[in-house]
Amino acid sequence: MNVTKETAICVSLAAQPGESGRRFHNEGYEALGLNFVYIPLKVTGNLEAMLDVVKDNFKGCSISMPHKRAAFDYLNAHNHHIDRYAVRTESVNTIYNDGTSLMGHNTDTNGAREALKTVELKDDDKVILIGAGGVARAIAYSLKDKADLYIVNRTNETAMNLAKKLKVKWLPYVALQHEEGKLLINATSVGMKDPNECPIPLNSIDKYDVVMDVVISSSPTLLMQEARRLNKKAIPGKVMHVYQAAEQFKIYTGKKLPDNFVWKKLEEARA
Numbered sequence: 001m002n003v004t005k006e007t008a009i010c011v012s013l014a015a016q017p018g019e020s021g022r023r024f025h026n027e028g029y030e031a032l033g034l035n036f037v038y039i040p041l042k043v044t045g046n047l048e049a050m051l052d053v054v055k056d057n058f059k060g061c062s063i064s065m066p067h068k069r070a071a072f073d074y075l076n077a078h079n080h081h082i083d084r085y086a087v088r089t090e091s092v093n094t095i096y097n098d099g100t101s102l103m104g105h106n107t108d109t110n111g112a113r114e115a116l117k118t119v120e121l122k123d124d125d126k127v128i129l130i131g132a133g134g135v136a137r138a139i140a141y142s143l144k145d146k147a148d149l150y151i152v153n154r155t156n157e158t159a160m161n162l163a164k165k166l167k168v169k170w171l172p173y174v175a176l177q178h179e180e181g182k183l184l185i186n187a188t189s190v191g192m193k194d195p196n197e198c199p200i201p202l203n204s205i206d207k208y209d210v211v212m213d214v215v216i217s218s219s220p221t222l223l224m225q226e227a228r229r230l231n232k233k234a235i236p237g238k239v240m241h242v243y244q245a246a247e248q249f250k251i252y253t254g255k256k257l258p259d260n261f262v263w264k265k266l267e268e269a270r271a
């Protein structure tokens with residue numbers, strides 16, 4: 001592509017940048033013939049200084065682990081706009097720069113809702129959500145009025161606090177060894193560095209009908225491998241990623257991606 005001074009630059013800021021965002025957004029710009037480029041940046045230090053750079057230079061910015069809460073605090077402290085999903089989850093994963101001010105969004109909430117739209121949930125269906133960090137908060141908000149939601153986290157206190165805030169239930173981490181339910185969701189980072197790590201004992205996976213992972217990895221995580229082996233409905237992290245990235249794309253460019261582009265990405269994500 002030909003990068004000129006007119007090219008709109010979008011970046012992602014993460015401690016461990018992945019490849020999926022770069023591929024998704026750049027292929028989308030190409031499909032629509034947009035003069036945009038998307039560049040993942042590794043940020044381990046001060047996010048605030050980096051967001052000052054974003055404000056002066058870039059059209060859009062995706063925020064990944066572990067910076068989503070700090071991005072929310074930055075936008076709040078500088079009186080920028082923040083959408084209701086970001087306010088509810090106190091976490092920002094998408095920033096749009098209109099040239100004068102920044103707008104913070106959280107596309108994980110709708111991404112999770114879309115990824116789960118093929119799962120029929122009733123009020124009394126038990127859902128075990130493992131994790132209480134940024135993405136877990138987004139998922140919890142999208143599920144809290146749809147099912148009997150339990151939050152479980154390595155640090156029990158964080159699970160308890162989040163459950164209290166959302167008025168849902170929580171369970172101690174050890175409960176994962178004997179719990180059962182309709183839907184199990186891994187919303188921790190376990191499996192991110194090593195896809196062969198699993199947040200739950202393997203012999204407990206059979207106790208759920210549907211298993212969803214948020215972790216985006218080049219090869220299927222052990223959780224997804226095991227769920228598929230047991231003939232469960234398995235929803236990999238890449239599926240949620242496609243939905244949340246499609247919403248980000250629209251925020252950055254003002255354009256909706258063609259349905260066939262998104263379907264192709266979903267097919268790849270489910271493979």
Ligand SMILES: NC(=O)c1ccc[n+]([C@@H]2O[C@H](COP(=O)([O-])OP(=O)(O)OC[C@H]3O[C@@H](n4cnc5c(N)ncnc54)[C@H](OP(=O)(O)O)[C@@H]3O)[C@@H](O)[C@H]2O)c1
Binds near residue numbers: 065131154241
């Ligand atoms: N698919 C998607 O579209 C999508 C979107 C956003 C994020 N993600 C992925 O979701 C994952 C979590 O992101 P996040 O932003 O929520 O991160 P975060 O806010 O840092 O939260 C991390 C969570 O993982 C738990 N955790 C970390 N290491 C653990 C371990 N060894 N054993 C058990 N629990 C552990 C933490 O528990 P403690 O509270 O005990 O530390 C916490 O609940 C990352 O892999 C990220 O890439 C995917």
